[in-house]
Amino acid sequence: MKALEVNNIVKTYQHFNALDGLSFSIRKGEVYGLLGPNGAGKSTLLRCLLTLIKYDSGSIKIFDKELLHHRKSILQNVGYLIEKPDFYGYLSANKNLEIMGAYSGKMISAKRIEEVIEKVGLKGREKDKVKTYSHGMKQRLGLAQVILHNPDLIILDEPNTGLDPSGIVDLRNFINQLKAEGKTVLLSSHVLNEIELIADSMIILNKGKALVQGSVQELLDENELHVKIEVSNLENAINILSNTACNNHLRTISSNMLELTMQKKDIAGINRILVEKGIDILSLNYKKPLEELYMNLTKTNIHA
Amino acid sequence: MLRLIKVELFKIAARPRSYIGILAITVIVLLIHMAMLADGKSFLSFIFSTFSQTFDIQGNILNGNLIAFIVLQMLVMQMPLLIAFVTGDIISGEAADGTLRLIAGRPFSRTRIYFAKYTASAIYTAILTIWLGLMALLLGRILFGSGDMIVLKSDSLTVIRSADVLWRYMVAFGIAFLSLLLIASFSFCISAFSNNSITPIIICMGTIIVFTIIGTLDIPFFDYIKPFLFTTHMIVWRDMFYDPLQWQDIIISVSIIMFYIILFTGIGWYHFKTKDILI
Numbered sequence A: 001m002k003a004l005e006v007n008n009i010v011k012t013y014q015h016f017n018a019l020d021g022l023s024f025s026i027r028k029g030e031v032y033g034l035l036g037p038n039g040a041g042k043s044t045l046l047r048c049l050l051t052l053i054k055y056d057s058g059s060i061k062i063f064d065k066e067l068l069h070h071r072k073s074i075l076q077n078v079g080y081l082i083e084k085p086d087f088y089g090y091l092s093a094n095k096n097l098e099i100m101g102a103y104s105g106k107m108i109s110a111k112r113i114e115e116v117i118e119k120v121g122l123k124g125r126e127k128d129k130v131k132t133y134s135h136g137m138k139q140r141l142g143l144a145q146v147i148l149h150n151p152d153l154i155i156l157d158e159p160n161t162g163l164d165p166s167g168i169v170d171l172r173n174f175i176n177q178l179k180a181e182g183k184t185v186l187l188s189s190h191v192l193n194e195i196e197l198i199a200d201s202m203i204i205l206n207k208g209k210a211l212v213q214g215s216v217q218e219l220l221d222e223n224e225l226h227v228k229i230e231v232s233n234l235e236n237a238i239n240i241l242s243n244t245a246c247n248n249h250l251r252t253i254s255s256n257m258l259e260l261t262m263q264k265k266d267i268a269g270i271n272r273i274l275v276e277k278g279i280d281i282l283s284l285n286y287k288k289p290l291e292e293l294y295m296n297l298t299k300t301n302i303h304a
Numbered sequence B: 001m002l003r004l005i006k007v008e009l010f011k012i013a014a015r016p017r018s019y020i021g022i023l024a025i026t027v028i029v030l031l032i033h034m035a036m037l038a039d040g041k042s043f044l045s046f047i048f049s050t051f052s053q054t055f056d057i058q059g060n061i062l063n064g065n066l067i068a069f070i071v072l073q074m075l076v077m078q079m080p081l082l083i084a085f086v087t088g089d090i091i092s093g094e095a096a097d098g099t100l101r102l103i104a105g106r107p108f109s110r111t112r113i114y115f116a117k118y119t120a121s122a123i124y125t126a127i128l129t130i131w132l133g134l135m136a137l138l139l140g141r142i143l144f145g146s147g148d149m150i151v152l153k154s155d156s157l158t159v160i161r162s163a164d165v166l167w168r169y170m171v172a173f174g175i176a177f178l179s180l181l182l183i184a185s186f187s188f189c190i191s192a193f194s195n196n197s198i199t200p201i202i203i204c205m206g207t208i209i210v211f212t213i214i215g216t217l218d219i220p221f222f223d224y225i226k227p228f229l230f231t232t233h234m235i236v237w238r239d240m241f242y243d244p245l246q247w248q249d250i251i252i253s254v255s256i257i258m259f260y261i262i263l264f265t266g267i268g269w270y271h272f273k274t275k276d277i278l279i
Helices: A042-049 A071-075 A093-103 A110-119 A135-147 A165-180 A192-198 A216-222 A234-242 A264-276 A289-303 B002-014 B018-051 B064-075 B078-087 B092-097 B099-104 B110-144 B162-193 B198-216 B220-228 B230-234 B236-241 B247-274
Strands: A002-013 A016-027 A031-035 A057-062 A078-081 A153-157 A184-188 A201-206 A209-215 A224-231 A251-254 A257-263 A281-286 B149-152 B157-160
Touching: A002 A042, A002 A184, A016 A042, A016 A057, A016 A184, A016 A201, A016 A209, A031 A042, A031 A192, A042 A057, A042 A153, A042 A184, A078 A135, A093 A110, A093 A135, A093 B002, A093 B099, A110 A135, A135 A153, A135 A165, A165 A184, A165 A192, A184 A192, A192 A289, A201 A216, A201 A289, A209 A216, A209 A289, A224 A234, A224 A264, A234 A257, A234 A264, A257 A264, A264 A281, B002 B110, B018 B064, B018 B078, B018 B110, B064 B078, B064 B110, B064 B149, B064 B162, B064 B236, B078 B110, B078 B162, B078 B198, B092 B099, B092 B162, B099 B110, B110 B162, B110 B247, B157 B162, B162 B198, B162 B230, B162 B236, B162 B247, B198 B220, B198 B230, B220 B230, B230 B247, B236 B247
Parallel strands: A031 A184, A031 A201, A078 A153, A153 A184
Antiparallel strands: A002 A016, A002 A057, A201 A209, A224 A257, A224 A281, A251 A257, B149 B157
């Protein structure tokens, strides 16, 4: 079953196409990464999904229902955190959650509020005014209001912005827990590493269009990496590699370092060949696969 | 809907700025009462000096009924500011703070959200009007007693029998409420267009000041405009204290006030319903 289906959606601001015929779908229960440079259309897309922005044409289906025709029942089942976590600063976390509970369209008990406060680690501070909270605490409160009404689809826009390392780990665990509970998560992020670690599928947007979409693993496996290898004997290593299938863009970087382009799955094989031929590998490194893919795609498209 | 109205009322009640109006009314009315207690008689002698040769005024005319009238006259320019200060911020303040996007993507339609907030604003306006009534009339009567009420017009003097005063005040406060609701609707409407708190308050007060100036200038050209200015009709509550009562004029003014309330509410609602929430 599809949790979300976006078909040919278009949103134009004056003469600028923020979304230009975008289509993609998310399976129920998966974590879906949404990537793209600034101005790619990510925020516009997320706002369209929540009816904060009206799109010009196309259709959005959430849990097989047309969003604009079944807005109320659909949005009862959606939790979201868009951009920064803004709250009523003059109220406590508890009161903010009571308000969000009322707006969720479901009956939210005091016990449920207590549960989510505990889950996001705000126990003990729930009666303090939100204006006294740090950014990290507001982010936690943001996550609390996302899950307050137990939605099946969760939309998170840059949730790790401004979080410290332990906050990022907590967030990752939080999303993994949601996934384990069978929730569908649409996660927009600039932190490519996080998407690589968490997401099952992803889409990269630029100028309102999808550059690439699909399973994270498959996309990364297909992507070619620039691998730098530091060896004990450069000349021999180049000779050996020139005679293998993996000699794509083979070039010398320095007196003992070479670079070649290959897929991630081929790295182990190259390593083995060199070692078997008596060449020591002093170091082997490459950019994170997603970073490589992202940079390749967005750079090409920005220049185009 | 009731649940949302309760939430919106709670938000208004939780904000310190909501109490500025109540505090301001309390302070101003108490100051006027104190001034009248200290020097009211000489103040009235001065006011009525031009009539002393024509009329023989006997008994105590300085009573709670007259003081409430003086208070209302004095607060006519301040009350809209106090109302706009809160109602002008209800949507735009949330847009500026980012909380509007937090609630606008929820299952409730924009129309419901708009009218829940509008109803809360109207209730706030009613509370402020009632508080003004209690402070001006009730406290005035407690401090100065009741009695016949003498009202000065520019060229005449009206005496209202004590038995007639209360119902006239009730109707006058009803009209004053509608006038203030008009201000609330106007500032609320601008609030739907704005993404910061200050703009609706400035526009609202600027409009009232400009309209009031036009209304007071005796320039023939402005005579064509005056009937269309809402400020012209907002002071019709005073007509409840003149004799004979000009019901037709009062009803026309109240109808125009209601027309503007519906107009501003409608414009604000339509814009809020269709606007993209980008902040």
